[in-house]
Amino acid sequence: MTHKLWFQTGIGILLAMLIIFMFQQIQEVFNPFVIIARTIFLPLLIGGVLFYLTRPLLHFLESKKLPRWASITFVLTVVIFTFWLIYAMIAPVIGEQSASLAKSTPEMINEGEKWVDYLLSQRDDLPPQAQDSVEKAISNVTNNVNDWAAGFGSWLLTFLQNFIQGLFLLVLAPFFLVYMLKDHEKFAPFLAGFFHGERRTWVRKTLHDLDVTLRSYIQGQLLVSFLVGVMLLIGYLIIGLDYALLLALFGMFTNVIPFLGPYLAVVPALIIALMQEPQMALYVAIIMLVAQQIESNFISPNVMGKALDIHPLTVITVILAAGNIAGIWGIILAIPFYGVVKTILSNLYKKRTEIREAAGKEID
Known part of the structure; x- marks a missing residue:
């Protein structure tokens, strides 16, 4: 029985749960390591993303006999020039649209209150059950708004502190990028050096597959998110939607989140469209x-192919679980x-299968 796959898998799961439980019991010992990990997480993440984006250019330059x-x-x-160019081109427009949106927010709130007042005025014409549902919905919205307003000051202070800390940490990102570009070929041999024989070959192959997965x-x-943002910007400009660039950038960033990103992107655009002109919300939708049909049927299949080959239901489950565990970073x-x-x-499964097949041939 100990050689059965289900038994070994069960023992592995139980051991993993036991290790996690033991870590929770002595988590104070690991607090310094957690603080260090949190400190380097953001610059390491940005450096890693830039590494995969710029490595093709590095290899191209080296193929032309340019020194490392x-x-x-x-x-x-x-x-640096790309970031400066992007900032110089869109920062003034974003600043202008952000200021305009801030000035228009009170008016938008008043419009929202008019809609609520209209619903309240029509409440008596609804069935009793519908009246109770409307009252509960309005009460929940009011309570949430009050709670948000009460905690806005502390949230703003925390946001400013995290923003300043984030700017400081971003300075470290170029250092990670430089060392990744300089020594990335040494990483796989270094890890594989701890193993021998077939295990070393397996480790090298696994690290190569991980590199291909992350790169793809x-x-x-x-690239897909950028193209979606461009399509949204073109569409918003055609219909004359206010704050088109701001909303398109928001859509581009949220599209990084698989499956849920498009739904998050359309919410602020629909709200602004309703406030600007009700029928424009239909155009936004x-x-x-x-944009999503073009992205899912033409862009993603040709750009990403089957890089991960994950079922949509698995994507939803993983994202929801990660969001509950680690918040926004978990979702991303x-x-x-x-x-x-x-x-x-x-x-691991392929290696195990090869071992079992080899053992079977020896028996034969």
Whole structure:
């Protein structure tokens, strides 16, 4: 029985749960390591993303006989110039639209209150059960607004503190990028050096597969998100939607979240469209639907292919679970993390299958 796969899997799960339980009991011992991990998490994440985006350029420059240090210098120059160009082009427009949106917020709130007053005036014409539902909904909205207003001051202070800390940490991202570009070939041999024989070969292959998985996901997902943002911007400009650039950028960023991103992106656009002109909300919905159909049927299959090959139901489950565990970062990183785990388990299964087949041939 000990050689059965289900028995070994069950024992592995039980041991993993036991290890997690023991870590929880002595978590204070690991607090310094947690603080260090949180400190380097953001710059390491940004450096890793930039590494996968710029590595093709590095390899191209080196193929032209350019030294490694000169290639890295050129890559950093391109990255800095690109960010500066983007900032110079869109920062003034975003600032203007953000200021306009802030000024228009009280008017939008008044419009929302008019809609609520209208619903209240029509409440008596509704059936008793519908009246109770409307009253509960309005009460919940009112309570949530009051709670949000009460905690807005502390939230704003926390946000400013985290923003300043984030800006400081972003300075570390270029350092991670430089060392990743400089020594990325040494990582796999270093880890594989702890093993021998076939295990070393398996570790090298698994690390290569992980690299392909992360590269395909990061490069593909960012390109897809950029193209979706461009499509939304074009559509919003055509219909004359206010704050088009701001809403398109929001849609581009939220599209990084698989499956749920488009639904998050359309909410503020629908609200602003309703306040601007009610029928424009229909146009916004059509634009989002067309953009998502183009993205899912033409762009993603050609850009990302089957980089992760995850079922949509699995995507939803993983994202919801990760969101409850780790918040917004869990939602953003859930799918690539799942892809990494899936790649490791797939390689383990293939290795086990090869061993069993080899053992069977020896018996024969």
